[in-house]
Amino acid sequence: MSPKISLAHGPIFHLYMKTFEDDKIYLELSNVQFEAGRDKYQMTGNAIERVFILVSS
Numbered sequence: 001m002s003p004k005i006s007l008a009h010g011p012i013f014h015l016y017m018k019t020f021e022d023d024k025i026y027l028e029l030s031n032v033q034f035e036a037g038r039d040k041y042q043m044t045g046n047a048i049e050r051v052f053i054l055v056s057s
Contacts, residue, residue, distance in 0.1 A: 004018060005019060012029060012030050014027075014030075015027050015028075026054060029053070
């Protein structure tokens with residue numbers, strides 16, 4: 001597991017990069033209602049504890 005470099009964070013999100021993956025940005029969401037489709041992401045549906053999204057590669 002490589003260390004994280006925080007870009008931004010708040011009570012329900014963490015936007016970060018991993019030290020040895022400088023071409024990828026991740027978004028971690030905690031305790032949110034989330035639904036994913038092929039072309040969209042929505043904050044609806046059942047609450048989940050945590051979701052990770054690759055934002056850029």
